[in-house]
Amino acid sequence: MLTLYDFAPSGNGYKVRLVLAQLGRPFRRIEVDLLAGATRTADFLAINPDGRIPVLVLEDGTALAESNAICWYLAEGSPLLPDDPLERAQVLRWMFFEQYSHEPNIAVLRFWHHLPAMTPLQQAQEPERRAKGEAALAVMQTHLVARDWFVGDRPSLADIALYAYTHVAEEGGFDLAGYPAVAAWLARVAALPGHFPITDPIGLDAAAPAAGAH
Amino acid sequence: MLTLYDFAPSGNGYKVRLVLAQLGRPFRRIEVDLLAGATRTADFLAINPDGRIPVLVLEDGTALAESNAICWYLAEGSPLLPDDPLERAQVLRWMFFEQYSHEPNIAVLRFWHHLPAMTPLQQAQEPERRAKGEAALAVMQTHLVARDWFVGDRPSLADIALYAYTHVAEEGGFDLAGYPAVAAWLARVAALPGHFPITDPIGLDAAAPAAGAH
Numbered sequence: 001m002l003t004l005y006d007f008a009p010s011g012n013g014y015k016v017r018l019v020l021a022q023l024g025r026p027f028r029r030i031e032v033d034l035l036a037g038a039t040r041t042a043d044f045l046a047i048n049p050d051g052r053i054p055v056l057v058l059e060d061g062t063a064l065a066e067s068n069a070i071c072w073y074l075a076e077g078s079p080l081l082p083d084d085p086l087e088r089a090q091v092l093r094w095m096f097f098e099q100y101s102h103e104p105n106i107a108v109l110r111f112w113h114h115l116p117a118m119t120p121l122q123q124a125q126e127p128e129r130r131a132k133g134e135a136a137l138a139v140m141q142t143h144l145v146a147r148d149w150f151v152g153d154r155p156s157l158a159d160i161a162l163y164a165y166t167h168v169a170e171e172g173g174f175d176l177a178g179y180p181a182v183a184a185w186l187a188r189v190a191a192l193p194g195h196f197p198i199t200d201p202i203g204l205d206a207a208a209p210a211a212g213a214h
Numbered sequence: 215m216l217t218l219y220d221f222a223p224s225g226n227g228y229k230v231r232l233v234l235a236q237l238g239r240p241f242r243r244i245e246v247d248l249l250a251g252a253t254r255t256a257d258f259l260a261i262n263p264d265g266r267i268p269v270l271v272l273e274d275g276t277a278l279a280e281s282n283a284i285c286w287y288l289a290e291g292s293p294l295l296p297d298d299p300l301e302r303a304q305v306l307r308w309m310f311f312e313q314y315s316h317e318p319n320i321a322v323l324r325f326w327h328h329l330p331a332m333t334p335l336q337q338a339q340e341p342e343r344r345a346k347g348e349a350a351l352a353v354m355q356t357h358l359v360a361r362d363w364f365v366g367d368r369p370s371l372a373d374i375a376l377y378a379y380t381h382v383a384e385e386g387g388f389d390l391a392g393y394p395a396v397a398a399w400l401a402r403v404a405a406l407p408g409h410f411p412i413t414d415p416i417g418l419d420a421a422a423p424a425a426g427a428h
Binding site: 049050058062064065066067068069070072073076085086088089090092093095096097099100101103104121124125128138139142143 | 263264272276278279280281282283284286287290299300302303304306307309310311313314315317318335338339342352353356357
């Protein structure tokens with residue numbers, strides 16, 4: 001069975017849970033509490049030397065890191081990945097945008113806002129990260145004004161990747177009221193069959209009976 | 215003909231130039247001086263609302279952004295992309311690592327070191343970015359100790375993507391002497407047929423006779 005090394009509050013982990021659930025793939029989930037340093041132990045670094053979750057471990061023991069690479073591997077041959085080479089490249093374009101322009105700002109501010117207190121360096125960086133996060137939301141708004149989905153005429157991995165941290169952007173102090181096309185797209189993604197929110201136990205336990213086992 | 219919106223000192227642009235040259239694809243190159251604000255003009259934002267180079271514009275006018283998505287699109291069906299689904303996912307794994315853990319630290323410090331002076335906020339962030347850049351190099355070193363190439367037994371897009379900013383890491387103050395497997399791998403990439411360094415005019419002009427035209 002597939003094993004997912006994961007951390008419940010992580011949007012990067014949630015992306016993979018969503019894809020696994022939408023594809024109906026059973027998996028064993030292992031919680032790795034990164035706040036307690038569990039991604040930096042020798043045991044975990046042997047699985048992923050980069051010290052990050054999520055990591056998918058295949059039946060043969062091969063470890064695959066990076067949320068969007070895991071999603072791509074799982075979704076190959078499914079409706080979540082288009083067949084057309086250019087549409088596939090556009091899916092990747094949005095997934096790289098997500099990791100470069102969106103996550104380091106929108107997800108990181110969400111994380112910082114959940115900390116008991118920000119460090120002085122985090123406080124100093126916040127305005128720039130907020131401006132870059134707003135810029136990423138503006139790019140999404142511009143793209144979605146005349147489209148239902150990020151690539152082509154149906155939902156794809158691009159939508160799942162960008163949904164993960166956008167739908168909890170308000171936890172980092174971002175107000176989506178200024179991005180109505182983004183808000184409408186979030187509602188479309190949330191209405192897809194098999195969808196569940198990041199906090200829902202379906203993704204954490206019901207779909208993964210052995211959750212927490214180790 | 216393909217049109218590449220590019221900026222000569224950019225490692226992200228250089229990746230695409232290398233792939234185009236190795237595949238023997240002719241292209242027109244348009245220099246976009248991002249230091250002079252040329253990626254933030256209305257004309258350029260109409261091509262890429264995210265305001266970044268590189269952008270590849272296809273014969274039919276379709277614009278594709280994000281260096282690694284462009285490389286993937288170009289390399290499909292070539293020896294630079296393996297056929298095996300898991301190896302393809304591992305190529306993506308390293309390309310996402312490059313954009314998330316490597317470029318924002320190693321490329322950004324190179325950029326900051328080329329500025330006339332760093333801002334106080336940049337100075338405050340430098341130690342953290344340096345530590346993260348060293349961590350990325352350490353991950354590469356660990357991976358390359360027993361391997362010639364990042365994925366499988368031959369060079370792939372993973373090597374090109376990671377080569378781009380690693381081979382100029384010293385411009386950002388990183389010393390590769392501590393990463394001998396990385397240094398040996400850099401030499402292997404540089405010895406590949408069709409290779410040229412980031413500063414070589416082959417990638418900028420000889421392979422693109424209309425370079426700079428607009």
